[in-house]
Amino acid sequence: MKGNLIVAQSGGPTSVINSSLLGVIEEAKRNRRKIKNIYGSLNGIDGIINEAIVDLKKEKKSELKKLRYTPSSILGSVRKCLPSDFNEKIYTIILEVFKKYDIRYFLYIGGNDSMDTVQKLSEFFKKVDYECFVIGVPKTIDNDLVITDHTPGYGSAIKYIANTIKEIYYDTICYAKGRVTVVEIMGRDAGWLTAGSKLANLDDCGPDLIYLPEVAFDIDKFLQDVNEIYAKKHKVLVCVSEGIKDKQGKYIMEQSAYANDNDVFGHMQLGGAASVLTHLVKTKLNLNVRAIELNLPQRCAGHFNSKCDVDEAYMSGAAAVRFAVSGLSGKMVTISRVESKKYKVTYSASDIAEIANKVKTLPTSWIKDGKDLTQEFIDYALPLIEGEERVNYKKGILNFAVLKKILVKRKK
């Protein structure tokens, strides 16, 4: 069936989500027999509801190619969950817009929560017998989607993390004076990102201790570990996930002075684990200590993109278009690692019902003594940060893509 395609971005930004968008656009252009117009919905599903729809064929090629390293969702993002009841008015609105714009292919680039939308919309369209093929393109720095070997966005995030940790390591060792440095890394319930700090250690220039949410955090053991390493080296570099919890499952950061608001999905906005640990090292061990929170740059440092990750993000977007035009719906693109000497992957379409609302944590067998990672993790993660994406600068400043975002004339 020939019709129009719409693509949208949802959830937290990554530095390669726009590379997936580029993959969608370019593959859609190659499928003229099935795809007429290529639309973009601004701010995820909200752009469909509000008819904030742009014509992506009108964008300049020279700007589009910069999407490979332009971070954050260039079409805008949203955090929104669709209701479970298909009788809710929002579904009628969406269906009307899809019909008006003759949209037959819907590609949603997003993470866990966005895949819930893919699942619901594909089921809804089936139920009301509207022919539309809905495919999810995975995106999250958190690497917590199931079935897929890893998610686009993760490789660049840990490339940023590992290399920044290595730079911080160099900074911390330059004085003879003793110092403990605690670096806080993103990751609510899965330690994938914090584990990435281990890659800085290939030359022994990385963290001494790595704590992940997968293992209960024991404050006394932590203080003992710090003390032992300090006695030997006079320098301790600790990498800690924002989401570390004690034996009772209570977040360590909850012991900090200010509590944070909840976001719309009910996840707690974390931050503060490093400052709690820093406070402990200072008061209990009386050592010179500094807290560093890597913060937003972890997900938006486009200048540090891994070429492997950018390529895979692009290929995931392109594969999604191929799956959609081949008549698949209610699927997410998943990446499988091919058993071979050289790192190689294939792209498949997996049932969205098996993926949405599920979380993949780091295998605990990859965690050593609750404070280190095994060689298996290194073998898994290292290929994902391989290669440096070429980035353009203008007068020393990053030259990111600027899109015109020309709105499609509202249909009656």
Next chain:
Amino acid sequence: MKGNLIVAQSGGPTSVINSSLLGVIEEAKRNRRKIKNIYGSLNGIDGIINEAIVDLKKEKKSELKKLRYTPSSILGSVRKCLPSDFNEKIYTIILEVFKKYDIRYFLYIGGNDSMDTVQKLSEFFKKVDYECFVIGVPKTIDNDLVITDHTPGYGSAIKYIANTIKEIYYDTICYAKGRVTVVEIMGRDAGWLTAGSKLANLDDCGPDLIYLPEVAFDIDKFLQDVNEIYAKKHKVLVCVSEGIKDKQGKYIMEQSAYANDNDVFGHMQLGGAASVLTHLVKTKLNLNVRAIELNLPQRCAGHFNSKCDVDEAYMSGAAAVRFAVSGLSGKMVTISRVESKKYKVTYSASDIAEIANKVKTLPTSWIKDGKDLTQEFIDYALPLIEGEERVNYKKGILNFAVLKKILVKRKK
């Protein structure tokens, strides 16, 4: 006079201080007629006192060339002030070591406090009639040394800051939901680093408000500014120096929960201005707000080095050697901008007495309405971030220089 040269690094790390070291080593090798051995003192002046002296001629060329982008002081650093009284025992120790090792050229790469050491040692050697030529090589991300147009280290630091702010800007605008983001940037008493965030704004992708220590910070005016911009744009990006003070000269961060220790120079270790402002925006304006502290990567992000800065750091080191062998002492290398269409500089030797212990703040005429920078600042700063230094990676991880640091056999 023919003799040995010793070089040391002191004060806070930068990402180009090792490029200055490379300039010293390579220029010293070119001066065989005057310079016999090229020594490095580990951890600044402490390496001389403790005879932790390495032979820099034994380092591999392939590792040395990586010094151009290897951050932090590869010879180790120190924070130490020499006493004013030349009768103190430490001067006798230093003189003995200089004599034993026949050191006739002493180059000290450092900032404000290190130049005090250059001044004292050059005066001391003169007083005791020991022929040794002492030259300072400027280094500080703070850009607060007088006479010199700017300091090596500053360009790369603001290149990191401006580009990271641009990436954060992209991240903050992707949701339709309103948000205030407050980014804290280093700089105790001078706003040079925070001002650098303005360069992100060349494409209108940068801060809305910039607050520097040079202008008294008014909390009510700040809240009013945030409110006005929020009403128009729904997004506010604030860049704030860690050292902003109120009308009474009291640091804003002192209103934070924890007080910090003083370092050996009596400067207060700052950090926390952003969290104070964030707290104010939340409680007084009831807006969605996030604090980001750029922290150590500002001074150690070697992968983001400005080529202009790396070249100038190198040339400053090389010039220092030339000045020393020409018989100058008690001088610091200063950079002067040549009046011409294209950015161009020259290197001079300036009297250390005019430089040590003085601080250059940002001209207040370059500050607009207490919350923005003028075109004059942009014209000043932009050439300093020009060009990207080529960086090597090994399996996706930064490949920094590793020196052997072979100790010179202790002389009797």
